[in-house]
Amino acid sequence: MKKCKYCDLLVKTDRATCPLCLNPLSEDDGVQEERGYPKRQSRPLDKKSLFYRAVVFFCLGSTAVSVLVNLLTRGEDGPFWFPFVAFGAFYAFMLFRTVVLKRSYVFRKLAVQLISASVLLWGVNHFATPQIDWAMGYAIPMLAFAMNLVLLILSLTARHLYREGFGAFFLSQLIGVVPFLLWMLGVDCFRAIPSFWAPLTSACLSLLVLLEAFTISGRTTKEEFKKRFHF
Amino acid sequence: MKGWSDLDNAAKIFPCTSNEERRNLFGLYFYLTEPVDPALLAEALENTIERFKVFKVRLRTGIFWYYLEENRRMPEVFPESPYLLSPIEPYANNGYLFRVSYFENKIGLEVFHSLTDGYGAMQFLKALVYTYLRLCGHEIDPEGLIRGESESVFEEYQDSFQKLYDAGVKVDTSEKRACLISGTRYEDGWLGVICGSVPKDAFKKVITEYDCSYTQFLTAALTWSAARVPHLFRKTKKYPFQVFIPVDIRKRFETKTLRNFSMVVRTSILPDPKVSFADCVKLVKEQITEASKDEAFLPRVYGNIRSEKIFLLRIVPLFLKNIVMRAVYNRLSERANSFCLSNLGDPGIPTGMQKYIDRVIFSNGATHSAPINMGVTYYGGKVYMTMTSAIMERDLQKQFFRLLTGLGLPVTLETNDLETE
Numbered sequence: 001m002k003k004c005k006y007c008d009l010l011v012k013t014d015r016a017t018c019p020l021c022l023n024p025l026s027e028d029d030g031v032q033e034e035r036g037y038p039k040r041q042s043r044p045l046d047k048k049s050l051f052y053r054a055v056v057f058f059c060l061g062s063t064a065v066s067v068l069v070n071l072l073t074r075g076e077d078g079p080f081w082f083p084f085v086a087f088g089a090f091y092a093f094m095l096f097r098t099v100v101l102k103r104s105y106v107f108r109k110l111a112v113q114l115i116s117a118s119v120l121l122w123g124v125n126h127f128a129t130p131q132i133d134w135a136m137g138y139a140i141p142m143l144a145f146a147m148n149l150v151l152l153i154l155s156l157t158a159r160h161l162y163r164e165g166f167g168a169f170f171l172s173q174l175i176g177v178v179p180f181l182l183w184m185l186g187v188d189c190f191r192a193i194p195s196f197w198a199p200l201t202s203a204c205l206s207l208l209v210l211l212e213a214f215t216i217s218g219r220t221t222k223e224e225f226k227k228r229f230h231f
Numbered sequence: 232m233k234g235w236s237d238l239d240n241a242a243k244i245f246p247c248t249s250n251e252e253r254r255n256l257f258g259l260y261f262y263l264t265e266p267v268d269p270a271l272l273a274e275a276l277e278n279t280i281e282r283f284k285v286f287k288v289r290l291r292t293g294i295f296w297y298y299l300e301e302n303r304r305m306p307e308v309f310p311e312s313p314y315l316l317s318p319i320e321p322y323a324n325n326g327y328l329f330r331v332s333y334f335e336n337k338i339g340l341e342v343f344h345s346l347t348d349g350y351g352a353m354q355f356l357k358a359l360v361y362t363y364l365r366l367c368g369h370e371i372d373p374e375g376l377i378r379g380e381s382e383s384v385f386e387e388y389q390d391s392f393q394k395l396y397d398a399g400v401k402v403d404t405s406e407k408r409a410c411l412i413s414g415t416r417y418e419d420g421w422l423g424v425i426c427g428s429v430p431k432d433a434f435k436k437v438i439t440e441y442d443c444s445y446t447q448f449l450t451a452a453l454t455w456s457a458a459r460v461p462h463l464f465r466k467t468k469k470y471p472f473q474v475f476i477p478v479d480i481r482k483r484f485e486t487k488t489l490r491n492f493s494m495v496v497r498t499s500i501l502p503d504p505k506v507s508f509a510d511c512v513k514l515v516k517e518q519i520t521e522a523s524k525d526e527a528f529l530p531r532v533y534g535n536i537r538s539e540k541i542f543l544l545r546i547v548p549l550f551l552k553n554i555v556m557r558a559v560y561n562r563l564s565e566r567a568n569s570f571c572l573s574n575l576g577d578p579g580i581p582t583g584m585q586k587y588i589d590r591v592i593f594s595n596g597a598t599h600s601a602p603i604n605m606g607v608t609y610y611g612g613k614v615y616m617t618m619t620s621a622i623m624e625r626d627l628q629k630q631f632f633r634l635l636t637g638l639g640l641p642v643t644l645e646t647n648d649l650e651t652e
């Protein structure tokens with residue numbers, strides 16, 4: 001214990017000066033005091049956030065450079081290849097963000113993967129082989145099918161995953177229906193999807209899963225809906 | 232709890248207004264007489280959380296509101312960080328809205344305000360320390376003061392504000408601007424702590440002399456000190472110094488709820504160095520007595536409850552609500568408080584348990600607009616006044632403690648590391 005004669009009070013400290021008036025404190029009375037607070041250290045560097053910023057820089061940088069190089073070096077009728085880099089960078093970023101960085105719910109991670117992989121596939125398809133719509137016709141519905149099968153099995157075996165990732169679960173089922181809807185509507189921007197088997201299979205599974213959610217798992221589903229939509 | 236619940240009325244504002252500078256956290260710390268065993272503390276926490284199901288929750292985002300959902304994971308204990316009240320990362324903490332820490336012989340509980348208020352947190356920490364001491368092999372009679380020993384009652388989960396609400400009463404949502412303390416902030420979110428303790432008998436004598444309560448005395452002392460540090464107020468000098476004083480109203484409305492249930496009294500006095508301390512006490516006493524009357528504070532509480540009952544507001548999606556609430560909060564509520572003084576009073580610790588506990592400290596977190604705040608507890612014949620500060624200037628603290636010593640009160644200070652190297 002030390003004393004500040006200017007403030008007229010005792011200070012339990014190893015400081016040399018009074019914490020209030022900054023005048024020198026009297027000599028210690030020798031009684032050993034335990035520390036009330038951990039010693040100050042500089043705040044540990046947030047490695048994750050540093051790494052995150054590096055990844056953002058890398059993704060944006062590679063896209064920007066490829067746009068520039070592509071536009072400057074492209075001949076009269078040369079190809080535009082920068083979209084591949086851009087889609088790749090976007091996918092790499094999403095992959096990093098959800099899988100590595102954010103400790104999120106399992107279902108949400110999977111749904112984000114499904115969405116970003118679909119965007120990547122669609123982009124590559126659109127710019128590399130625009131003659132045939134293999135992404136919407138096969139790749140995306142098959143991917144959605146596989147993902148939704150996994151989600152169904154997980155949701156039935158680990159109930160808490162379903163409860164946590166409820167929103168992502170439904171979003172993923174909706175994505176499973178999209179290619180089939182586009183085929184049915186014959187939307188222009190997607191041109192004709194070559195075959196409807198893959199989109200149909202994926203849509204059927206999604207519909208069955210949704211049916212399951214509202215019948216067999218009806219109680220949990222109702223409860224989760226109530227939580228999320230209560231006002 | 233039916234697996235999930237709405238945030239209580241007072242808690243709704245915190246998730247959307249929280250950020251690095253306004254963490255909406257507060258901390259309670261028990262200093263034991265022997266070093267803490269982390270393994271036993273973890274075991275005690277696992278036992279205690281099962282009894283306090285109301286805190287065994289995590290915060291989730293719905294379409295229209297946030298909600299609290301039962302947390303299936305177990306809370307963990309952490310070594311205390313030198314960075315007091317550092318933000319609680321949901322994923323790093325298994326989703327819990329509180330953090331239990333240990334350091335030498337100290338057990339700390341830092342809580343996000345959406346979960347509960349000081350009273351609720353104190354009940355939890357008391358039960359935790361009680362369970363811990365029992366695990367250490369000490370036989371203690373709970374004397375009916377430890378919630379953990381009684382059965383959990385439905386009332387603990389209740390949002391008592393809703394019970395209180397009377398739609399017929401006229402509401403009051405006006406806020407007056409206050410002068411705001413500004414200074415040089417610690418760089419890395421550091422909070423400086425200066426805790427002063429004064430023997431309670433000596434203190435009692437002084438407040439009897441001034442014929443006021445502890446809270447009234449402390450508010451007056453702060454107002455008096457604020458008048459002597461005009462350089463801390465810069466541009467807002469012309470506004471009154473307004474002390475925000477949360478008051479626990481559980482006794483008044485006979486409820487056992489463990490969620491937020493307090494009202495706010497606010498004093499408003501222009502800082503004037505010519506006003507004597509005795510006059511300050513008189514002014515504060517008048518204002519607090521006036522503001523504590525039902526007809527003065529109920530309209531304010533009702534005002535908050537009413538805004539959450541407006542149908543059009545309820546059906547607005549949460550992200551839009553957040554934008555609106557943040558804007559309103561920044562413009563009105565935050566500008567209305569110069570300083571927050573929270574007096575938890577006597578924690579009510581069983582006599583048999585007191586010999587294992589040296590002191591009980593309450594740290595009230597700092598915010599952007601009110602960078603210095605104070606938490607008060609009485610324990611073991613002493614009054615502990617803990618000033619937590621996000622700025623390096625310590626003039627207000629100096630004036631405050633010098634006022635106390637000037638009145639003949641023996642003050643002992645304890646601080647964390649205040650200087651940056």
Ligand SMILES: [Zn+2]
Nearest residue numbers: 004007018021
């Ligand atoms: Zn001094």
